[in-house]
Amino acid sequence: MRKNTRFFVFALLASTIFGCSDDGDSYKPNYLSTIDATTLPAENKPMTMFEDDESSSKMYDKTDRWFRVNEPLQVIQKGKDSVQISLYSPVGLTNVKIYAKLPNYDKRFVIYSFSKIPAFHRSFHKIPLTDQKNDYLLETGNTVTIDKIEGFSSGAIQFTVESDDPLFQKFKKIKSNHLVQFHDGYHINELGKFLPMNPALAKEAITMIINYSYALSHPLYYSTFTNFDKYKQEQAAAAGTGINGALNWHGNADDVDGVYDYYSKEEIEKIYWNYLDKRTVWMAMVGGDSAWGGGNLASQWESGYVTGHWVGDMSVWSHEYSHHIGFSHSSNLANSGEGGGQQGMLTDFYKYLIYLNDLPFTDPDVLKTYTKTKYVTGTYKKPVFEIKPNNPFLVKYKGEGKWN
Amino acid sequence: MELKYKLYMKHILPLILALCLFTNCSKDDATSKDYTYYYPTDEASITNENIPGSTEAFDPKGIALSNEKLYVVNGNVLEIFNAVTLAHIKTIKEYVKGTTTIPLTSLTSVSVDNGRIYLGTTESRLFVFDETTNAGISTVGNGQWWQTFVHVFGVVAKDGLVFVKEKEKSIKVFETSQITETSDWNLKPIAKLNTLNGYTEIYSMDVFDGNLVVGGRDAKSYLQYNITKIKANAANSLTTPIEPEKVQFVDIKPIAVSFSKDFAVTSENVGSVSYLKLYPKADFIKMNYKAVLSVSDILGQNAFGTIVGTAQLDDRIFLSDNTNKKIRVIKLNKSTIAEQNN
Numbered sequence: 001m002r003k004n005t006r007f008f009v010f011a012l013l014a015s016t017i018f019g020c021s022d023d024g025d026s027y028k029p030n031y032l033s034t035i036d037a038t039t040l041p042a043e044n045k046p047m048t049m050f051e052d053d054e055s056s057s058k059m060y061d062k063t064d065r066w067f068r069v070n071e072p073l074q075v076i077q078k079g080k081d082s083v084q085i086s087l088y089s090p091v092g093l094t095n096v097k098i099y100a101k102l103p104n105y106d107k108r109f110v111i112y113s114f115s116k117i118p119a120f121h122r123s124f125h126k127i128p129l130t131d132q133k134n135d136y137l138l139e140t141g142n143t144v145t146i147d148k149i150e151g152f153s154s155g156a157i158q159f160t161v162e163s164d165d166p167l168f169q170k171f172k173k174i175k176s177n178h179l180v181q182f183h184d185g186y187h188i189n190e191l192g193k194f195l196p197m198n199p200a201l202a203k204e205a206i207t208m209i210i211n212y213s214y215a216l217s218h219p220l221y222y223s224t225f226t227n228f229d230k231y232k233q234e235q236a237a238a239a240g241t242g243i244n245g246a247l248n249w250h251g252n253a254d255d256v257d258g259v260y261d262y263y264s265k266e267e268i269e270k271i272y273w274n275y276l277d278k279r280t281v282w283m284a285m286v287g288g289d290s291a292w293g294g295g296n297l298a299s300q301w302e303s304g305y306v307t308g309h310w311v312g313d314m315s316v317w318s319h320e321y322s323h324h325i326g327f328s329h330s331s332n333l334a335n336s337g338e339g340g341g342q343q344g345m346l347t348d349f350y351k352y353l354i355y356l357n358d359l360p361f362t363d364p365d366v367l368k369t370y371t372k373t374k375y376v377t378g379t380y381k382k383p384v385f386e387i388k389p390n391n392p393f394l395v396k397y398k399g400e401g402k403w404n
Numbered sequence: 405m406e407l408k409y410k411l412y413m414k415h416i417l418p419l420i421l422a423l424c425l426f427t428n429c430s431k432d433d434a435t436s437k438d439y440t441y442y443y444p445t446d447e448a449s450i451t452n453e454n455i456p457g458s459t460e461a462f463d464p465k466g467i468a469l470s471n472e473k474l475y476v477v478n479g480n481v482l483e484i485f486n487a488v489t490l491a492h493i494k495t496i497k498e499y500v501k502g503t504t505t506i507p508l509t510s511l512t513s514v515s516v517d518n519g520r521i522y523l524g525t526t527e528s529r530l531f532v533f534d535e536t537t538n539a540g541i542s543t544v545g546n547g548q549w550w551q552t553f554v555h556v557f558g559v560v561a562k563d564g565l566v567f568v569k570e571k572e573k574s575i576k577v578f579e580t581s582q583i584t585e586t587s588d589w590n591l592k593p594i595a596k597l598n599t600l601n602g603y604t605e606i607y608s609m610d611v612f613d614g615n616l617v618v619g620g621r622d623a624k625s626y627l628q629y630n631i632t633k634i635k636a637n638a639a640n641s642l643t644t645p646i647e648p649e650k651v652q653f654v655d656i657k658p659i660a661v662s663f664s665k666d667f668a669v670t671s672e673n674v675g676s677v678s679y680l681k682l683y684p685k686a687d688f689i690k691m692n693y694k695a696v697l698s699v700s701d702i703l704g705q706n707a708f709g710t711i712v713g714t715a716q717l718d719d720r721i722f723l724s725d726n727t728n729k730k731i732r733v734i735k736l737n738k739s740t741i742a743e744q745n746n
Contacts, residue, residue, distance in 0.1 A: 027436070027744035080703035104696040105439045105741050135744075143746050145436065147739035149443060151703035156443065 029135040029143040031110075032128055037085075037117040046123040049086065050199035050206075052375055059202045060184040067206075068278075069213035070174040073117070075159035080151030081130035083159070085112075085123055088180075089167070090207045090366045092118040096163040099139065100129070108160060109136035109144050119366075120203065127152065170360040171210070173403060175217035176276035180209055183282035186297065194299065195287040200375035201305050203367055205283045208309040211359045212317065215350050216275050218358075220393070220401045224349065225272050226265075231345060235392060244340065245332070252328040271333065274325055281324055293320030302378055310364040310383040312351035315343045352393035354385050358402045436742035442682060442697040443737050446706060447720065448490055450476070450731035455483060455492050464724040464731050465606055466513035466524070466558070467713035470535065474715065474722055475521065476731060477511045482523060487717050490733065494538070499531045501540030506531075506547075512606050513569075513713075517561035518580065524556030526604075530568055532583050544568075544578070546589045558607035560616070565631065567616055569607040573599045574645065575618070577634060595638040597629055598645035606712050608660035612668070613689050618648070619658040619670065625650035626658050626670075628691065651691050660724070664716030667696075671711035671723065678708040680723060682736075702734060 040046040050059060059065050067074050067088040074086045075098055087093065094116050099108035111128055128134050129149045136144050161168075182202060186194035197205070215221060224231050229248040236243040249268050250260035263271065284299040286292060291300045298320040304313065315336065322334035322342060332341030353359050362385075364370065370380035387394055393401075452462040455478075463479040474487040482496040499506040508531070513524040520541065521533040529545040530553070545552035553576070558569030566578045576593035583591065599607070601622030608619040611631070618627040627648035637646055659678075660671040668688035672679045682697040701707040709727020716722070716736070723732040 027746040029744065029746065077704070080705070102441050102741070103698055104441060107743075129739075138743070143744040145740075145742040145744060146441070147741075149441060149739045150445060150737065151443070153443065153699035153701050154704050154707075156699060 027143055029137070031135055031137055032113070034113045034115050035125075036115045037121050037123060040123055044123040044125060046121065048118070049088075049120045049122050050203045051120075052198070052200045052372065054199045056184075056196060056198050059182050059197070059199055062181045062183070066179055066181045068177045068179050069210055070171070070177050071161075072171050072210060073161050073168070075161065077127075077152060077154065077157060077159075078124065080153075082124055082126050085117070085121070085125060087117050087119065087121045088206050089171075089210070090119050090203055090361060091167055092116060092121070093163055093165045093168050095165055096161060096168070099160045099162060100127075100136075101158040101160070103156065105144075107144070108139045109146075110138075111136065127157070167360060170214060173217060174210070174213050176213040177278045178209075178213065178276070179278065179280040180206065181280060181282055183284060183296070186282075186284045186299070193286065193288045193292075195285045195302070197283075197285050197305075198375050200367075200369055200372050201285065201302065204305040204309070204369050207361050207367060208305065208317070209281070209283065211309065211361055212314065212321075212350075213276075214360055215346070215353055218349075218353065218403055220397070220403070221346075221349055222272060224345065225342075226268055228268070228345070231392075232340070234396065235340065238392065238395065246341075249333055249342075250331060252326075252331050254330055271325075275321075281321070291316050291320050293323030295324065298324045302376060303380070306369050306376055306378065307364070307380050307383040310354075310362075311385045312347060312354050312387075314350045315347045318343045318346040348391050349393055351385075351387050352391055352397070352401075355387045355391075355394065356399070356402045436744050439741040439743070440696075441739045441741055443739070444680065444697070444699060444702055444721070444734040445737055446702045446732070447735045448733040450485065450490060450733065451729065454485070454490065455495065458495070462729045464726055464729065465511065465712055466515075466608065467715050467722055467724045467731065468514045468516045469715040469717055469722070470516035472717070473516075474717075474731075475514045475516055476724065477514050477523070477713075480507075480509045480511060482508065482511065482514060482521075487720075487722070496533070496538055499533070499540045499543065501542075504540070506540075506543070512556060513558045513608075515560045515562075515566075520561065520580070522559045522561045522566060524559040524568065526555040526557070528553045528555050528570075530556055530559060530566075541585055542583050542587050543589055544583060544591050552590050555604065557605065558609055558618075560609040560611060562611035563614075563631070565611075567597070567609055567611075568593075569599070569602075569609065569618070571602075571604060573602050575599060575609075575616075577638075593642070595634050595641040596645035597634070597641070598647045599623065599627055600647065600650075608662070608713055610662045612663040612685055615689055617661055617663075617668070617689070619661045620648070620650065621657040621659050621673070623648075623650065624653045624655075624657055626661065626688075626691070626693075628689075649691070651693065660711055660714045662714045662716070667716065669714040669716045669721060671708070671714055673710060678710050678727070680708060680711065680714075680721070680734075697736075706732075708732075 072088045076084045078084045096114040096117055097110045098112040100111040101108045130151055133147050138144050187196045232243050246260045248262055250262045253261040280296050281298050282296040286299045300316045319334055327334040329335050335341050336343040354362055364383045370382055452458050465477040468475040472487045474485040476483045484493040510526040515522045519535045521535050523531040527547050528549040529543055529547045531543050532541045554571040556568055560567050564580050566580055568576045575597035577595040578593055614631045616629040620627040627650055629648050655674050657673045662669050663685055668683040668685045670681045677700050679698055679700050681695040683695050709725045711723045712726045713724035719736045721734050725732050
């Protein structure tokens with residue numbers, strides 16, 4: 001009987017040591033806590049960029065204030081162990097995940113999870129990898145545990161942003177990667193022809209360029225742009241006339257007696273992508289008789305920034321931006337002449353997108369610049385959008401075509 | 405009865421134990437899949453200040469490691485350091501063999517293999533020293549560029565062969581056994597290789613797994629020559645030099661390459677930016693160029709200049725940064741990336 005007891009004790013012990021245990025089957029991750037960027041401690045140096053009363057020297061500092069139109073939420077490594085997060089948007093984002101990717105490991109993992117990031121927010125955050133060993137959520141849903149890494153060489157981490165916020169989903173569709181900056185050289189050198197902007201106007205400019213970049217990226221715009229000959233035919237048919245002026249996109253050569261330097265299908269495709277390429281645009285404001293564009297410059301009047309873009313008056317902007325892309329007044333890509341060019345077509349299209357509520361921002365009250373008498377020189381009322389019943393896109397698509 | 409039971413117990417206990425082991429839950433489910441993240445930190449640097457009595461400007465070019473010694477081509481001299489303590493051991497300024505003394509000048513490259521130091525100079529000569537005594541063994545070439553070599557811009561010795569890069573597109577291949585205490589200076593190469601492009605740049609080369617790999621900066625690729633093929637086509641290559649196998653890069657100019665225990669330790673220039681890249685050497689030699697480390701600075705500081713030579717000893721990497729006139733000694737750190745199975 002004593003032997004028998006010993007046997008049972010032994011068997012029990014063995015089963016304890018070697019037996020199955022649920023705890024060992026799946027790893028229980030301990031992720032970093034979610035961050036609310038509206039309530040950050042001072043150590044994160046939280047701030048709002050482009051506050052109305054911020055010194056305009058800040059907005060004109062091209063090394064500090066710049067962004068790519070397809071990345072309004074910008075994540076930049078600062079030093080070996082921290083990042084700067086900046087949101088170039090008049091509306092905040094919710095539920096944002098910032099992913100990191102390391103060389104020698106192909107999967108992305110979440111290093112920051114933000115419940116809220118307010119409009120034009122900037123803050124600094126220590127890279128958690130440099131702090132201690134942590135668990136991180138992989139994009140596959142699994143967990144990865146990474147040992148402490150002392151620091152990172154420049155560019156060693158690639159950051160990407162994901163969010164289910166509908167506004168972010170619109171940002172994600174922007175195909176242009178133009179870099180936006182403000183340049184004070186124009187008004188410093190030619191005051192009057194150009195006027196200084198202030199942060200209140202800069203916010204409008206940023207709002208407008210994101211909307212405009214979204215519009216250029218829109219599949220409906222792509223198909224209209226790359227089939228402009230068809231668009232012209234449709235306009236002529238609707239008006240019951242022959243085609244007025246050029247039949248399709250043409251270049252900068254002088255137009256003599258209706259002879260145009262038409263672009264080929266391949267050239268038009270390439271030009272479309274030039275509008276969305278990575279070059280830098282310097283946004284400026286004019287005060288004289290004309291707006292200007294060319295090289296890095298694209299400009300318009302104060303009214304264009306304050307109210308014009310909210311109601312889709314994008315003709316001047318389209319014209320100056322086309323100069324910036326490289327087209328002169330002889331080309332219908334810049335000019336409205338010769339029976340309608342991009343200026344008119346883009347404006348009608350943009351208005352149709354406002355009508356569809358298919359732009360990142362359609363509510364002028366997110367900024368209310370029209371009320372900011374201290375920061376604008378013109379007199380403005382709240383912009384009220386209207387679409388004409390004969391808008392060619394409304395006529396053709398009848399409320400369809402929203403980018404989903 | 406008592407006895408019978410005892411016997412029964414004796415048999416069943418091991419059986420139960422064995423069953424316990426076999427029926428144990430597989431721990432594979434819970435184990436993580438591990439990856440390694442590599443990153444460099446600054447450890448030290450070697451400049452003129454580390455060479456007692458030196459008054460010359462430090463001008464590092466080719467480097468080599470052997471028996472925990474670091475060999476550094478420095479302008480007109482060869483410096484030898486302890487690769488562990490970084491202490492300076494000696495400066496070799498002359499080739500001395502018996503009554504013959506030849507001052508060293510305009511050195512470019514060094515390789516240490518099988519008890520010998522091979523030292524190349526743009527004065528169209530390859531010096532060969534005894535690794536232990538540093539006594540001269542022989543010279544290949546007589547210093548006149550129209551003779552054995554038109555300058556020497558790179559050298560590597562391995563597996564019984566010496567590869568000498570000279571001006572423009574030429575690499576000459578010798579057998580180490582051709583070079584002896586009594587061999588003639590005007591040796592004939594056994595084979596010739598074509599580097600496709602090139603002029604008067606210093607070239608870095610190394611041998612791994614039966615292949616010569618050349619940092620083909622001008623050809624924008626790593627030039628790879630299979631040594632078996634070199635031997636098979638040796639005679640013919642003297643009239644038509646053997647061309648390399650390569651993957652063509654667009655912007656990347658490989659500058660230096662050396663093989664350590666695990667890695668191809670390379671430097672590459674892209675525009676004006678200089679990178680240190682580590683490739684797993686088994687993949688690298690299959691021309692699968694996926695770097696596990698690619699950095700242009702150390703934790704955001706001290707950007708690299710053009711690195712003309714690389715070498716790795718354990719977790720320490722030596723970089724001959726000719727732009728910044730120093731040997732950069734960096735530590736290769738590792739962090740584990742453990743993918744959990746959940």
